[in-house]
Amino acid sequence: xxxxxxxxxxxxxxxxxxxxxxxxxxxxxxxxxxxxxxxxxxxxxxxxxxxxxxxxxxxxxxxxxxxxxxxxxxxxxxxxxxxxxxxxxxxxxxxxxxxxxxxxxxxxxxxxxxxxxxxxxxxxxxxxxxxxxxxxxxxxxxxxxxxxxxxxxxxxxxxxxxxxxxxxxxxxxxxxxxxxxxxxxxxxxxxxxxxxxxxxx
Amino acid sequence: xxxxxxxxxxxxxxxxxxxxxxxxxxxxxxxxxxxxxxxxxxxxxxxxxxxxxxxxxxxxxxxxxxxxxxxxxxxxxxxxxxxxxxxxxxxxxxxxxxxxxxxxxxxxxxxxxxxxxxxx
Numbered sequence: 001x002x003x004x005x006x007x008x009x010x011x012x013x014x015x016x017x018x019x020x021x022x023x024x025x026x027x028x029x030x031x032x033x034x035x036x037x038x039x040x041x042x043x044x045x046x047x048x049x050x051x052x053x054x055x056x057x058x059x060x061x062x063x064x065x066x067x068x069x070x071x072x073x074x075x076x077x078x079x080x081x082x083x084x085x086x087x088x089x090x091x092x093x094x095x096x097x098x099x100x101x102x103x104x105x106x107x108x109x110x111x112x113x114x115x116x117x118x119x120x121x122x123x124x125x126x127x128x129x130x131x132x133x134x135x136x137x138x139x140x141x142x143x144x145x146x147x148x149x150x151x152x153x154x155x156x157x158x159x160x161x162x163x164x165x166x167x168x169x170x171x172x173x174x175x176x177x178x179x180x181x182x183x184x185x186x187x188x189x190x191x192x193x194x195x196x197x198x199x200x201x
Numbered sequence: 202x203x204x205x206x207x208x209x210x211x212x213x214x215x216x217x218x219x220x221x222x223x224x225x226x227x228x229x230x231x232x233x234x235x236x237x238x239x240x241x242x243x244x245x246x247x248x249x250x251x252x253x254x255x256x257x258x259x260x261x262x263x264x265x266x267x268x269x270x271x272x273x274x275x276x277x278x279x280x281x282x283x284x285x286x287x288x289x290x291x292x293x294x295x296x297x298x299x300x301x302x303x304x305x306x307x308x309x310x311x312x313x314x315x316x317x318x319x320x321x
Contacts, residue, residue, distance in 0.1 A: 069271040129204035137286030141294040152304040159308040
């Protein structure tokens with residue numbers, strides 16, 4: 001084993017330990033904000049794994065999208081609803097935990113047997129390495145042109161949908177207080193009053 | 202078999218960064234005077250007086266910006282291979298990328314007209 005192989009092995013071990021530790025933290029920590037930050041660490045170590053697998057573009061996309069955008073979105077989602085409230089403790093909480101544990105163990109066993117039973121075919125072609133980005137770019141603009149352009153239409157749809165949903169434009173008119181009345185308490189979402197106040201200015 | 206170039210420097214940077222972080226924490230625990238008190242527990246001891254708690258509910262406006270950011274982040278990832286392979290792709294790819302960007306400019310204009318970019 002030469003130096004490069006040793007460095008790769010050590011990097012893999014460190015990344016795997018980071019990923020497992022952070023993933024356990026995501027599941028086990030009581031504070032959901034810490035869980036979200038640890039989820040970012042899971043994504044970062046996953047991108048390190050992609051680099052070890054010679055997939056530079058996937059690693060960059062992983063950092064850009066999952067760490068930069070999705071995790072930030074999750075954090076904002078948490079911080080929007082993160083109100084300290086005194087919830088009453090649930091009775092028979094061990095029952096729910098036992099059911100969750102059983103389901104998770106079953107899923108783990110299923111995935112484990114699937115991984116062990118699959119005959120993984122390892123490609124003998126040399127990896128594209130640094131040229132992978134150019135190859136992907138050429139595919140984007142030749143045989144994958146239509147999916148590439150459709151992706152922008154998909155992004156357009158996602159954007160419009162997100163704006164419509166986040167602005168709650170589709171709320172029925174009778175709920176919006178035209179004559180200054182408060183909407184019925186049972187039907188209003190927590191952030192709706194602030195939207196109404198800011199919308200009237 | 203690892204074929205990517207330049208990642209030995211990246212690994213070096215990662216190790217140096219981790220060591221700097223660890224050194225900052227270890228040195229401050231070793232060197233900082235151990236005094237207790239109310240002032241000691243503020244975030245910045247000689248900075249602004251903090252107002253209220255840090256665990257507050259965020260404004261929904263931040264969420265809107267985060268949503269729009271996600272869309273354009275994905276767009277960046279799609280344009281990244283185009284930028285890298287730009288010299289080998291030619292004029293047709295440039296026009297195709299302009300179409301791609303043009304469709305997303307429609308999304309940006311929609312967000313702008315709907316006031317999603319304003320901090321009201």
